[in-house]
Amino acid sequence: MLRRAGAFAAPRQPSHFMPERNDPDAVLASKWSKWTERESYKRQELVLHLFIHDTDASIALQKPPLITFTEIKFDLPASRDLWLAKSATSWRDLYLKSQPPTAPPPSLMEAxxxxxxxxxxxxxxxxQLTTLTLLHGFWGQIHSLLDSKKFYPSHKATHRLCLLTSHTELYRDLVSFSSFISPASHRTILISHLLMMILHAPPEDLQRFAGKSGEDEARKT
Incomplete structure (x- = not known):
């Protein structure tokens, strides 16, 4: 439903939605209402939380994710202070106090x-929500890489070389991105290290080694 409603590809917040110091009360209230409505699609168990939940389930069950990171095309979620503002006036004051830079916030893909x-x-x-979402965004590429390794047999040297290159670059990107996470929550650190581990030791291999598919399969691992 969210996909068909276009919630994954909402355009950037229009500049005329942003508050100005001299806005009349009615105009300010209207801007706040429109801003919160658009922002709510990213939060409150909607797009971003649904994406994170879907990714967590995909990792745990080792199944393809239902939502791809590349289809989420809106800009980054606003700060919690702005989101939790109690009134239009508080929202305006917080927004103006934050002194937004000239350039608009990047999209998730750009970030x-x-x-x-x-x-x-x-x-x-x-x-916090942004970095957690971006970290989960790596999973789609990791899952695709692991799936490709199953598809191409070991004697397909050219394909295996491409996969090795993709693995190296993906791991490098993940490490590089993780170094920019500040401040890092316990959850983001855990997800970051989990994804790095999966790139080197896929869960299916670990489960097979642990005997999930029987003793004979465990010996082959």
Missing amino acids: MHSPESLVQHTPQIDI
């Missing part, structure tokens, strides 16, 4: 490939 861009936007975005 994934340029994590340094998060630094200048930290006062305006929910950095």
Whole structure:
């Protein structure tokens, strides 16, 4: 339903939704209402939380994710202070106090490939939710890589070389991104290390080694 409703690809917040110091009360209330409605699609168990939950389930069950990171095309979630503002006036004051930079916040995909861009936007975005979402965004590529390794037999040297290169680059990107996470919560640290581990020791191999498929299969691992 969310996909068909276009919630995954909502456009950036229009500039005329942003508050100004001289906005009349009615205009300010209207802007706040529209802003919170758009922001709510990213939060409150909707797109981002649904994406994170789907990714966690995919990792745990070792099944393909239902939501791909590349289809989430809106800008980053706003800071918790802005989201939890009790009134339109408080929302305006917090927004103006944060002194947003000239450039708009990047999209999730842009932030994934340029994590340094998060630094200048930290006062305006929910950095914890953003970094957690971006980390989960790596899983789709990791799952695809692991699936490709099953598809191509070991004697397909050209394909295996491509997969090895992809593995190296993906691990490097994950390590590089993880170094930009600040402040890092216990959950983001755990997810980061889990994804790094999976790249080197896929859960299916670990389960087979532990005897899930029988003693004979465990010996082959």
